[in-house]
Amino acid sequence: MKVRVKNWSAVAVWRWKVDDDTCGICRMAFDGCCTDCRLPGDECPLVWGQCKHCFHMHCILKWVHSPNANQLCPMCRQEWKF
Amino acid sequence: MSTGPRLFPSSSSSTSSSSSSSAAPTSASSKPGSLGSPFATSSSSTLPSSSSDPSPLAGGTGRPAAAAAAAGFTSSSAAAMQSSPHHPHHHHALQASSASASSYMMSIGGSSSARKKTEGKTLSIKGFKVAPKLPPNYEQETWQKLQAAVRAVHEARPIDSYLEVLYEAVENLCLLGGGATLYERLTAECESHLRLEAEKLSVASEDPVTFLSVVDACWQAHCEQMITIRSIFLHLDRTYVLQNPHVQSLWDVGLIYFRRQVAEVTVTQRRLITGILLLIEQERAGDSVNRSLLKSLLRMFSSLGMYTEAFEPHFLRATHELYAREGAALITTMPVPDYLAHVEARLQAESERIVHYLDIHTRRNLLATVERQLIEQHIRVLIERGFEELCNANRIADLSRFYSLLGRVNGLEPLRVAFAAYIKKRGAALVCDPEKDKNMVQDLLDMKQQLDTLLSQCFGHNDRFQNCMKESFEAFINMRQNKPAELIAKFIDAKLRAGNKEATEEELETVLDRLMILFRYIQGKDVFEAFYKNDLARRLLHNKSASVDSERAMLSKLKQECGGQFTGKLEGMFKDMDLSKAIMVSFNQSKFASQMGDIELSVSVLTQGYWPTNKPTSMNMLRIQQEFQKFYLQKHTGKQLSWDNPRGDCLVRAAFPKGTKELQVSFMQTLVLLALNAGDGVSFPTIKAETNIGKSSLLRLLQSLACGKIRVLNKNPKGRDVNETDTFDFNTDFVNKHYRLKVNQIQMKETAEENADTNEKVNQNRQYQIDAAIVRIMKARKSLAHQLLLSELFNQLKFPMKPADLKKRIESLIDREYLERDEKDQSTYIYLA
Ligand SMILES: [Zn+2]
Ligand SMILES: [Zn+2]
Ligand SMILES: [Zn+2]
Numbered sequence: 001m002k003v004r005v006k007n008w009s010a011v012a013v014w015r016w017k018v019d020d021d022t023c024g025i026c027r028m029a030f031d032g033c034c035t036d037c038r039l040p041g042d043e044c045p046l047v048w049g050q051c052k053h054c055f056h057m058h059c060i061l062k063w064v065h066s067p068n069a070n071q072l073c074p075m076c077r078q079e080w081k082f
Numbered sequence: 083m084s085t086g087p088r089l090f091p092s093s094s095s096s097t098s099s100s101s102s103s104s105a106a107p108t109s110a111s112s113k114p115g116s117l118g119s120p121f122a123t124s125s126s127s128t129l130p131s132s133s134s135d136p137s138p139l140a141g142g143t144g145r146p147a148a149a150a151a152a153a154g155f156t157s158s159s160a161a162a163m164q165s166s167p168h169h170p171h172h173h174h175a176l177q178a179s180s181a182s183a184s185s186y187m188m189s190i191g192g193s194s195s196a197r198k199k200t201e202g203k204t205l206s207i208k209g210f211k212v213a214p215k216l217p218p219n220y221e222q223e224t225w226q227k228l229q230a231a232v233r234a235v236h237e238a239r240p241i242d243s244y245l246e247v248l249y250e251a252v253e254n255l256c257l258l259g260g261g262a263t264l265y266e267r268l269t270a271e272c273e274s275h276l277r278l279e280a281e282k283l284s285v286a287s288e289d290p291v292t293f294l295s296v297v298d299a300c301w302q303a304h305c306e307q308m309i310t311i312r313s314i315f316l317h318l319d320r321t322y323v324l325q326n327p328h329v330q331s332l333w334d335v336g337l338i339y340f341r342r343q344v345a346e347v348t349v350t351q352r353r354l355i356t357g358i359l360l361l362i363e364q365e366r367a368g369d370s371v372n373r374s375l376l377k378s379l380l381r382m383f384s385s386l387g388m389y390t391e392a393f394e395p396h397f398l399r400a401t402h403e404l405y406a407r408e409g410a411a412l413i414t415t416m417p418v419p420d421y422l423a424h425v426e427a428r429l430q431a432e433s434e435r436i437v438h439y440l441d442i443h444t445r446r447n448l449l450a451t452v453e454r455q456l457i458e459q460h461i462r463v464l465i466e467r468g469f470e471e472l473c474n475a476n477r478i479a480d481l482s483r484f485y486s487l488l489g490r491v492n493g494l495e496p497l498r499v500a501f502a503a504y505i506k507k508r509g510a511a512l513v514c515d516p517e518k519d520k521n522m523v524q525d526l527l528d529m530k531q532q533l534d535t536l537l538s539q540c541f542g543h544n545d546r547f548q549n550c551m552k553e554s555f556e557a558f559i560n561m562r563q564n565k566p567a568e569l570i571a572k573f574i575d576a577k578l579r580a581g582n583k584e585a586t587e588e589e590l591e592t593v594l595d596r597l598m599i600l601f602r603y604i605q606g607k608d609v610f611e612a613f614y615k616n617d618l619a620r621r622l623l624h625n626k627s628a629s630v631d632s633e634r635a636m637l638s639k640l641k642q643e644c645g646g647q648f649t650g651k652l653e654g655m656f657k658d659m660d661l662s663k664a665i666m667v668s669f670n671q672s673k674f675a676s677q678m679g680d681i682e683l684s685v686s687v688l689t690q691g692y693w694p695t696n697k698p699t700s701m702n703m704l705r706i707q708q709e710f711q712k713f714y715l716q717k718h719t720g721k722q723l724s725w726d727n728p729r730g731d732c733l734v735r736a737a738f739p740k741g742t743k744e745l746q747v748s749f750m751q752t753l754v755l756l757a758l759n760a761g762d763g764v765s766f767p768t769i770k771a772e773t774n775i776g777k778s779s780l781l782r783l784l785q786s787l788a789c790g791k792i793r794v795l796n797k798n799p800k801g802r803d804v805n806e807t808d809t810f811d812f813n814t815d816f817v818n819k820h821y822r823l824k825v826n827q828i829q830m831k832e833t834a835e836e837n838a839d840t841n842e843k844v845n846q847n848r849q850y851q852i853d854a855a856i857v858r859i860m861k862a863r864k865s866l867a868h869q870l871l872l873s874e875l876f877n878q879l880k881f882p883m884k885p886a887d888l889k890k891r892i893e894s895l896i897d898r899e900y901l902e903r904d905e906k907d908q909s910t911y912i913y914l915a
């Protein structure tokens with residue numbers, strides 16, 4: 001005799017795919033959230049610039065809109081482009 | 083008193099306008115303010131209040147008439163004396179005629195309403211044009227007539243003359259200016275009578291109770307006699323006494339003489355007090371005594387103005403001594419509840435004593451004396467000997483009595499302290515003993531409910547008791563770290579899981595509310611959160627929740643209690659579940675779905691930060707997992723996916739020869755079952771290689787399939803435990819009346835390990851939280867002294883922590899260059915931007 005699987009309720013866990021552990025702006029872990037947020041995950045998403053640097057979206061938005069940042073990536077000083 | 087018919091109503095005549103309006107015979111004839119203390123008040127205000135009062139001093143309808151009759155008056159003349167309130171027209175006629183009257187008879191008419199009533203019977207009024215001439219010895223003869231009447235009254239003989247004649251005689255003497263002499267003679271007569279009475283008393287019976295009766299009889303007689311005498315000499319009271327402010331009314335002077343001649347005599351007074359106290363002592367010992375005698379004598383003391391000084395101090399001293407003795411004796415021998423009941427009965431009896439014969443003004447001192455001796459002196463012993471026991475036995479009535487009695491003597495504070503100590507002791511016994519962990523939460527709920535009952539039924543919802551209960555719960559429940567929080571979380575899990583015993587949503591709601599009260603007392607709420615989260619994850623992923631509504635209700639209770647930060651991740655878990663359903667819908671519509679074969683796949687995609695994490699397993703991804711992963715990552719760039727296979731469940735179709743079954747099994751069990759599809763008698767190492775499952779886990783899985791309640795596998799050789807040398811195949815004889823079967827997993831022996839793991843995670847998380855809080859505070863303040871930083875942290879963080887732990891975290895942040903020490907002041911930190 002044989003058995004066969006009819007239904008499978010599987011469990012998967014997602015996280016951000018980044019090389020660094022922490023955000024270069026707020027220094028908090030990418031697995032966590034930025035200092036303004038309470039919850040990680042989709043609530044506090046990450047974004048990658050064309051320079052391949054990655055930040056909390058909330059952090060880089062604040063950064064590029066600050067007067068002294070000149071729209072530059074804080075890591076490589078290239079122009080920040082999503 | 084004011085409702086009684088008036089014996090001598092005041093009239094509008096000028097001669098009696100200052101007469102008191104009170105109806106009592108005593109006060110009607112006494113001039114307000116004419117007496118010094120104590121008589122001024124004793125004759126009226128200290129008297130008993132009701133008009134039916136049997137005291138000789140109380141104004142009643144029957145007594146003066148009866149007294150008059152006893153003194154020899156005809157009943158018609160006695161009735162005439164008190165009839166005027168019903169015949170107001172007599173006043174009227176009288177006033178009209180008195181205006182033009184020249185006769186002395188008429189000139190006094192305004193004050194002599196009683197006389198007018200007799201018109202047409204024995205007396206008729208005629209206006210004399212000329213004042214009659216009086217015989218020279220008129221005054222002497224008249225006095226002799228009056229004196230004879232007074233003596234007859236004193237000796238209780240009938241009076242020879244008519245009352246009307248005597249009354250006129252008094253009027254005449256007063257008119258002739260003989261008021262002062264008459265007053266002197268009359269009062270001297272009364273005084274000498276009382277002197278004789280006092281002599282009789284001095285040789286009266288030795289027996290104290292009999293002596294009381296004799297004095298009482300003497301007093302009653304005095305009062306009755308004075309009423310009669312005063313009615314005869316009414317005109318004297320109304321004219322001479324009223325016109326001379328320093329002269330006492332006849333009634334009052336009677337009291338003065340009675341006091342001076344009889345009651346104040348040292349021996350008499352001592353015998354009276356001794357006798358009265360003896361009777362009271364007998365009554366307190368349980369005998370029944372002549373209460374009306376006591377009442378009469380004590381009213382006598384009041385009337386004579388002697389109650390407060392001559393009686394009350396002796397009485398209170400006797401009371402004090404009796405109850406001091408009694409309290410000291412009973413407190414050591416009597417069980418506490420009996421003692422309290424006894425005290426209550428004593429207080430009740432003393433209250434009744436006041437009603438029955440004591441003066442109402444004694445009430446406060448008397449009850450205070452009893453309370454002090456029976457309760458206040460013994461508060462500590464009562465609490466030590468009885469309180470805990472009564473609480474344990476839930477003796478509602480006894481505890482109510484305890485509370486109310488101690489409340490009478492400001493004893494509630496020690497009771498509250500004892501209540502707090504009791505709660506802490508009992509709670510600590512439940513919380514600190516690991517052997518009681520199994521029932522801890524239920525026991526705590528029961529205890530809380532019982533104490534709530536005590537609070538409402540025995541302690542009158544007293545706020546201070548309520549607060550002390552809250553504080554005591556907080557104190558004992560946090561005596562043991564983590565465990566109570568863990569057990570409350572587990573208890574809630576049991577309630578929220580499918581198949582719980584609570585029949586209705588309302589019952590479940592009630593239990594959850596009561597659990598929230600316990601939860602409120604817990605300081606380490608993060609421990610609770612960690613365990614609650616583990617359980618919630620299990621309920622959500624394995625579809626074990628009793629109802630979504632209850633889950634949501636519980637979540638909102640937690641949110642209300644701890645705020646959104648506390649429940650954010652829990653809410654995230656619910657969100658993930660909803661989102662996963664949506665993902666599966668779009669997956670099933672995608673091209674990847676066709677790769678599933680006949681397996682129906684559903685995936686719960688969890689956000690890593692929300693859920694309790696498991697150690698990653700090094701398992702190969704199955705083909706259909708890869709298909710799903712491709713689908714998912716295509717849609718969600720920047721994310722990566724890992725599989726938590728031990729959390730997966732399967733429904734497996736097994737074609738047993740004696741009937742096909744559907745088995746509800748874990749994913750790991752499924753892997754083992756699939757490994758046996760290969761053939762008969764598969765060895766342990768083969769299965770291990772096939773499934774890539776670790777040894778101990780695999781042993782447990784095989785145990786569950788081959789040795790549990792539902793044995794879908796055969797093990798060779800047979801036996802209760804699984805060994806690495808065994809071989810396995812499907813149980814081809816398997817039968818069961820159900821089509822779908824759940825094969826339980828072996829209850830993991832490492833529940834303890836899992837718990838330790840959860841506790842460790844809590845610890846870790848606390849460190850992160852401390853770090854985050856330090857950075858947050860320092861970023862805002864830039865520079866802060868060590869102590870200030872610490873107190874900020876204690877304010878912000880909601881779990882118990884030690885300063886040493888915080889210091890470690892600060893050091894670590896300095897190492898990681900978030901902070902540095904101020905060069906000028908080593909105890910101050912500076913934030914490094
Ligand atoms: Zn950031
Ligand atoms: Zn954010
Ligand atoms: Zn860059």
